[in-house]
Amino acid sequence: METNDKKIIIAIDGFSSSGKSTMAKELAKQIGYRYIDSGAMYRAVTLYALEHGMISDNGIVDAAALTAALDDIDIDFKPGADGQHTLLNGRDVESEIRTLRVSSNVSPVAVIPAVRHALVAKQQAFGKGRGIVMDGRDIGTTVFPDAELKIYVNAPAETRARRRWLELREKGDTETTYEQVLENVMSRDHIDMTREESPLRRADDAVDLDNSDMTIAQQNEWLLNQFRKAAGM
Ligand code: DC
DSSP: OOOOSOOOEEEEEEOTTSSHHHHHHHHHHHHTOEEEEHHHHHHHHHHHHHHTTOBOTTOOBOHHHHHHHGGGOOEEEEEETTEEEEEETTEEOTTGGGSHHHHTTHHHHHTOHHHHHHHHHHHHHHTTTOOEEEEESSIIIIIOTTOSEEEEEOOOHHHHHHHHHHHHHHTTOOSSOHHHHHHHHHHHHHHHHHOSSSOOOOOTTOEEEOOTTOOHHHHHHHHHHHHHHHTTO
């Protein structure tokens, strides 16, 4: 698609399993912008902490040690055949950061103020030239309060749990019940909304999206229209 010269910043925030990464990635591809998955950055720091013995078996994070190590952690992205890959100190960690081990340790890492400050600064640096689509929890509120387009994806927990459960079944998991997935989704929602540092919060000037009854194609079309309006096309 043709874009005009004025590059903007697009911030997409929302709960886990809301489909925001899928739509953010697709939009970035269509309009030729860079896509940054901010959640992947928190996941990469978590992997570093796990690999350096900074998280105990019962999930306690040594925040002081991790804070002291932040200057040694470099996170970047590189394009791969199957989408973007996350690099941790130059190493491709794209699949490792999606494992259950990282998923179940990332919440306590993401509440450490020094971690958030370092990653927010890095995210802001990625957006310096604008022309970026970034998804996360605090992008429209903390990272880019001046983003030209902010989307808040707000599908109910039941919708997101059903999606996630169907995805697990497609991957061959026949053990996990829908109720277990719903409980996990609701508990992560609670952590995301109630943490002190940058909780998930709708920016006042965000556009709401409840994509419960939308197909992926409809969702992409809706987002593209929002982009055209925001970019003055
Ligand atoms: O979107 P995700 O599941 O990959 O995010 C991983 C974790 O990082 C999740 O616990 C929420 C946290 N996160 C955050 O605190 N701030 C962001 N901007 C993005 C993710």
